[in-house]
């Protein structure tokens with residue numbers, strides 16, 4: 001079967017199952033042939049070997065069942081870096097890059113007067129946030145926590161892949177980091193993209209492949225935010241700033257939680273490109 005014949009046979013099969021059937025086939029064929037996308041259009045008459053055809057069919061079958069391309073390829077680009085991904089971690093989303101931008105701007109602003117700050121990412125998943133920060137901020141100490149051992153393993157691999165030095169802790173939110181914090185008596189910058197979907201949203205969503213622990217924020221979606229502010233209070237942490245990704249309708253509640261524990265901090269909402277509330281920044 002030639003490349004051209006693959007497109008005409010498999011495109012109609014994927015049309016009703018994917019929002020980007022053409023792109024998906026391009027990506028799967030490129031992976032099968034280990035060639036860039038341009039190759040497909042330069043050599044449409046190129047015949048696939050039996051082995052290549054069988055590999056393409058396997059990849060295609062996974063995609064046609066709805067598995068995200070990133071899991072099929074085992075990687076995802078985020079903040080111009082490459083991250084390994086698997087079913088144990090959330091696939092990094094482009095909208096999370098807003099959070100990374102905000103932290104970098106904050107740290108680099110001359111008004112912050114920060115010298116080697118400690119930055120801790122909670123619920124690091126693939127490590128995409130903290131690794132992107134470590135790649136772009138030269139003088140800082142980087143930490144990350146995560147509840148899932150399997151996600152933590154992948155985050156460590158991604159740190160190695162992207163050649164950055166991060167101290168990883170396993171455990172509940174800030175808990176595993178609390179003694180380190182006291183020892184350093186530092187004012188950390190906290191970043192987090194916590195699970196924030198309501199259990200009901202999750203039940204009705206198409207996100208069937210990604211881990212529940214990465215998405216489910218409990219009945220009102222805010223379970224982890226309450227717990228995070230409780231921990232900040234309990235461990236007497238005075239963060240330099242907190243950057244949180246949030247759901248479109250969660251800013252007001254999160255502001256209330258923040259004001260209770262950190263009454264003198266300023267609270268800013270950051271919108272995404274569609275105009276929805278996407279992140280909050282809480283700073284002195």
Ligand SMILES: C[S@@+](CC[C@H](N)C(=O)[O-])C[C@H]1O[C@@H](n2cnc3c(N)ncnc32)[C@H](O)[C@@H]1O
Pocket residue numbers: 089090091092093096122123124125126127128129145146147148151171172173192193194195196213214215
């Ligand atoms: C929405 S995902 C975000 C992953 C990654 N930071 C990103 O932006 O792609 C939330 C992550 O928090 C982790 N998590 C859930 N509950 C946690 C807890 N109590 N303590 C630490 N991490 C937790 C999940 O395993 C998951 O990796």
